[in-house]
Amino acid sequence: GAGVSQSPRYKVAKRGQDVALRCDPISGHVSLFWYQQALGQGPEFLTYFQNEAQLDKSGLPSDRFFAERPEGSVSTLKIQRTQQEDSAVYLCASSHRTRGLAGASSYEQYFGPGTRLTVT
Amino acid sequence: ELKVEQNPLFLSMQEGKNYTIYCNYSTTSDRLYWYRQDPGKSLESLFVLLSNGAVKQEGRLMASLDTKARLSTLHITAAVHDLSATYFCAVDTGRRALTFGSGTRLQVQP
Numbered sequence: 001g002a003g004v005s006q007s008p009r010y011k012v013a014k015r016g017q018d019v020a021l022r023c024d025p026i027s028g029h030v031s032l033f034w035y036q037q038a039l040g041q042g043p044e045f046l047t048y049f050q051n052e053a054q055l056d057k058s059g060l061p062s063d064r065f066f067a068e069r070p071e072g073s074v075s076t077l078k079i080q081r082t083q084q085e086d087s088a089v090y091l092c093a094s095s096h097r098t099r100g101l102a103g104a105s106s107y108e109q110y111f112g113p114g115t116r117l118t119v120t
Numbered sequence: 121e122l123k124v125e126q127n128p129l130f131l132s133m134q135e136g137k138n139y140t141i142y143c144n145y146s147t148t149s150d151r152l153y154w155y156r157q158d159p160g161k162s163l164e165s166l167f168v169l170l171s172n173g174a175v176k177q178e179g180r181l182m183a184s185l186d187t188k189a190r191l192s193t194l195h196i197t198a199a200v201h202d203l204s205a206t207y208f209c210a211v212d213t214g215r216r217a218l219t220f221g222s223g224t225r226l227q228v229q230p
Contacts, residue, residue, distance in 0.1 A: 033216075035218075041222060042124075042222050042223050043208075043218075043220050045217040045218065045219065048216055055216075056217060058217075091162065106151065106168050106170055107151070107216060108153065108165055108168050110165065111162045112162060113162045
């Protein structure tokens with residue numbers, strides 16, 4: 001079936017511009033996550049939704065970052081007044097709960113291809 | 121604050137050799153994930169480890185989890201060039217967000 005999709009794949013913004021990044025999760029996945037990956041680093045958590053509720057936004061680096069998922073499916077990450085330090089790949093992931101052996105729960109996250117944001 | 125440390129950060133090995141990547145984490149967790157990332161690509165899930173003593177194998181890769189030691193290992197057996205990629209471990213402490221290590225960049229030389 002279709003995986004997580006993100007658009008645009010590449011975005012170049014001038015410093016100070018606003019950008020909006022879109023994520024389409026796997027159909028039926030309740031949970032959706034945004035991560036930021038700087039060059040040569042591991043992804044860092046930004047925010048998490050369960051359905052339309054934003055349950056954790058502790059990783060958002062500043063109040064210029066805003067995320068929403070109004071109908072519990074597609075999500076948008078918006079960055080206002082972009083700065084050069086915002087240049088990174090923004091990854092979206094979705095997950096649902098599965099039961100492993102002995103009843104342990106897994107919330108394996110499936111990642112999209114990412115949006116590479118370059119702020120000039 | 122949870123810290124996840126991988127070592128080595130860079131590994132160059134010859135085809136046919138064996139090696140182990142280590143992932144240490146600083147707080148209690150019983151869910152650990154391994155991902156692979158090729159240059160310019162997204163993350164591909166390799167293993168899900170859900171309990172102490174869990175061991176999973178797929179092809180030339182085997183992952184294990186020791187929750188008491190807060191350690192996971194990814195063992196590579198008889199490496200081939202196709203395994204060249206960056207490997208990340210990621211820990212879920214129950215708040216659902218994953219905390220990733222810095223990654224191990226593996227280069228397998230013919």
